[in-house]
């Protein structure tokens with residue numbers, strides 16, 4: 281199944297990348313939105329969120345700034361260069377909202393508001409569809425079909441936690457929905473751990489888990505001053521929390537480094553200091569080049585020399601190349617009859633993403649590896 285990639289201005293959701301939608305639960309003021317927008321942008325967010333029409337459990341809670349809030353979000357998006365996401369709660373608002381923001385969010389409480397789903401389906405603005413509080417995966421997919429059926433193909437599915445018997449977390453973040461949804465639908469799947477757990481300190485591990493389980497992105501509530509947040513303050517990340525999560529996510533992309541051993545050897549024309557140092561430098565340069573290493577990848581070097589070489593330490597050659605931090609050690613080899621004359625051998629430990637089989641050992645100017653067939657010859 282070919283995965284759907286949705287282009288939203290400078291951002292893409294689905295199709296291999298990882299989208300990070302960040303911003304406050306609710307738009308509260310111009311200063312708050314600008315601080316949030318620039319703050320999350322600098323720390324790696326790809327899109328900006330902010331609720332202007334808020335679906336609050338109690339009518340006495342802050343309901344959002346309405347169209348003034350939309351305007352503040354749009355301005356902050358423009359100034360920071362981030363595409364914007366905001367919730368649309370009513371059919372009557374769809375057209376104006378679609379003309380203002382880059383993604384229309386359908387909140388969990390409206391996942392089965394069928395006239396609203398059809399209305400956003402008639403726009404050509406991407407839709408972020410949140411899973412209902414007590415909706416099954418089938419029901420979420422069926423809700424998405426209402427949007428698709430009206431001709432809008434750009435639907436992003438969002439797991440945001442469901443209501444279970446568990447009360448320790450705000451909701452139960454159903455990460456199993458991610459692989460199931462990805463198997464059943466080509467639509468991008470993102471995860472909202474903020475509403476999923478509802479507690480600031482538990483968001484970071486679940487953000488990592490969401491990425492590990494195959495989500496196409498995250499939705500995170502971030503406030504420049506969480507203590508002042510007018511809604512969902514307990515789950516609001518500050519900019520430092522957000523930076524830590526963004527770093528975690530980036531680190532997960534880095535291929536893991538392993539330590540590997542690289543062998544090398546070179547014969548030296550004469551037991552002369554310059555000859556020893558120059559040969560050492562050539563050997564090390566070749567070892568690094570053939571294995572795509574940087575100097576900082578070299579962990580340590582062990583040199584051994586045949587007993588006929590004592591005019592200089594090879595380490596001096598390495599130091600001349602600027603390898604000043606690498607620990608090194610020398611040994612004098614056994615004087616085995618028939619062994620090659622004037623050989624410098626090296627065993628380098630290096631950090632690399634290559635497998636040990638892909639490591640290229642380096643033998644120059646007639647030097648050879650200690651080959652198993654030679655060992656057998658003696659026996």
Ligand code: PEP
Pocket residue numbers: 305331335367386387388389410440475
């Ligand atoms: C939100 O993301 O602003 C929100 C209200 O979330 P949900 O609809 O998932 O509760």
Ligand code: MN
Pocket residue numbers: 305306475501511512
């Ligand atoms: Mn919220």
